[in-house]
Amino acid sequence: MHAIPNTIAPPPLAEVSNNKLFKDIFYEGTADEYNQAIEQARVAVTDFLQQTSQPFSGIRPATMKAAVGAIDLEEPLKDYQSLISEVDDLYIRHATAFHLPQYIAHLNCPVVIPALAADVIISAINSSQDTYDQSAGGTFIERRLIEWTCQEIGYGMDADGIFTAGGSQSNLMGLLLARDHFAARTYGYSIKYDGLPPQANRFRIFVSEQAHFSNQKSASLMGLGEQAIVKVAVDHRFRLDTDALKKAVEAELQQGNIPIAIVATAGTTDFGNIDPLQEISAIATHYGLWMHVDAAYGCGLLLSSRHRHLLDGISLADSVTVDYHKSFFQPISSSAFLVKEAASLNIIKHHADYLNPEEQDYEELPAQINKSITQSTRRFDALKLWCTLRLTGKRKLGLYTDMMIDTAAATAALLQQDPDFELLSGSDLGVLVFRFNPTGVVKELSALNLSIKQSLFFDGTYILAGTKVNGQFYLKFTILNPLTTLSHIREILSAIKMKGNSLL
Incomplete structure (x- = not known):
């Protein structure tokens, strides 16, 4: 064997001995450095709260672009004070202040302080939620919160789910399961292993005219094309019209197309209204279609004793999207995808010998990656909701x-x-x-x-x-x-x- 030449010069002993080389790494020798950095950041955030009186600075995009472009990324700053000062100039003072009542635009909520405390812990400890050996307590905290949300929806003991990056990812998961389960049930065909069946170009998914645009993106990503999305007319309050839905399903059948799913919206982006979930469920059952409910916005009604009835029928859905970062006052991101039957998630499971081997006993040693489609390394966002429920309360x-x-x-x-x-x-x-x-x-x-x-x-x-x-x-x-x-x-x-x- 030939020795591998050492082409990297070792650091000077003086730097190693006094820890200067490693002062930026979070470990037991840099607790003081960490406290200094966090304190500088805390002061900047407090100043943002106390000094911000309007929701936006009014800065123009060209001015903002020039300021960011002028920074020399090859030359580090000398200390945390300089760093936070630069971040303040480029970002904080021009950031949109969602907490002010003068901001009344998009689905951005103010956040609760227990979740902010959780965010500090999450970022520093930096657990990954894919396997138990990377998260331990995080695995069971996330599972408990999924179980809690499923109970609030009205699902039974067989329900399950996973935290996701946002509503669009959750909606993708809902349509993916709808497509694959339909192919397996109807044709005995595994899209997971064999790709799309010949009939896939005739698959149709029904949504209201007010449904979220992520449905079109999901259909495209799944190889069905946006043409698979059938937009159904809405009523006078911009909710999916069930009579129009029945006619749309029948029309597609008459054309030789293949209905596979209905997406109901609980809280439309433009009008904040709830589609008639019980009636839609009856239609889905009649035609044997998967029913997914996009409750990314409307999930906040689960918290209300006065208005919870507006979600009546959501427990009949095969899958549900919830966005805690819209209606549970959580920092971005904090969302979940939920299914009535845990077994339906098996279709997206894939085993890797180095991570979640097939022979592992997952009842004894659970792995959340078995339920996730696009995230292996995944942040412990569930802790934010946990801290919120434990201190603020439902x-x-x-x-x-x-x-x-x-x-x-x-x-x-x-x-x-x-x-x-x-x-x-x-x-x-x-x-x-x-x-x-x-x-x-x-x-x-x-x-x-x-x-x-x-x-x-x-x-x-x-x-x-x-x-x-x-x-x-x-x-x-x-x-x-x-x-x-x-x-x-x-x-x-x-x-x-x-x-x-x-x-x-």
Whole structure:
């Protein structure tokens, strides 16, 4: 054997002896360094809370791009104070402040402090949730929270699930299981091993016109193409119309296509409304279709004693998406995919000898990777929800949910009473689509409302969302902050009017 030449010079002994070489690595010799770094970060976050009075700085993309591009990544900074100062200049002072009531745009909630404490622990200890030997207690904390959520949904003892990176990943898992189980049940065909069957180009998945765009992306990723998604008409409150659904299924059958699944939405992104879950389940059962419920937004209703009934029928679904980082006040990311029958997850299991060998007893030595499709190394995000439930508790989270729904209902009443605004629909949750429409004054309403949104954003004063309905642009409020009061709403509506009138 030939000796391998040592081409890497060893570090100077002086640096090794005084630990300067390893001062950036988190280990027992750098506790003081860690405390210094965390303290600098804590001060920066506290300053962000105390000094931020509007949701955005108003900085333009070109200015932001130039500032980031000017940084020399080859030259490290000298200390943590310099580092955090740079991060403050480039990020913190321009970050969108989701916790302020003047932010009322997208599905971004303020976060609870117990979850932030958990995030510090998660990042430092850095467990991976794929196998027990990398997570130990983390494995069973995650499993307990999955079990708890399944119980809240109304699933039985055979249910299971996994934490995911977000609602889109969970929706992909739902459609993947729907596709593979249909092929196995109908044709005795294993897509996992053999690829798509010849009939796959005729598979059809039914969603409402208001369903999340991730369904199209999922169909594409699964090799079915976006053509597999059949959009079904909605009713006057923008919920999936069950009569239209029956007609759509029959129409596809008559064309020789093959229905495999229905996706119901519990909390649409644009209107916050819940599809009729019980009726949809009956149709899915009649035609032998997999039913997936995208409750990424509406899962917050599980916390509410007053409004939980809006999810009646969710327990009938084969699979469910929940986003804790939307409606449980968790930091990103914290989501889950749940199934009524744990055995349905076996179809995505793959054994690797170095990680989860086939001969291992998984009752004795569990491995969460057996339930995950795209994440081997996976963060212990479940700890955030655990700390939240253990300290904040379900009742208080449910109270926050009720407060937001009440504020949304009161806001809808304000919009309906004001002749300068046009409200499209009420909301089961907290999303209101409307536009500034001073009677008889403006013809180009879409252009005016888009200008209002953009102008307020770059003023930095208020951040609203927008969407198109029937080709027309509308403004959108997403009330996902229990700190938002009707007083704040009146202030924002007044600002919209002032801006709109100034732009006329």
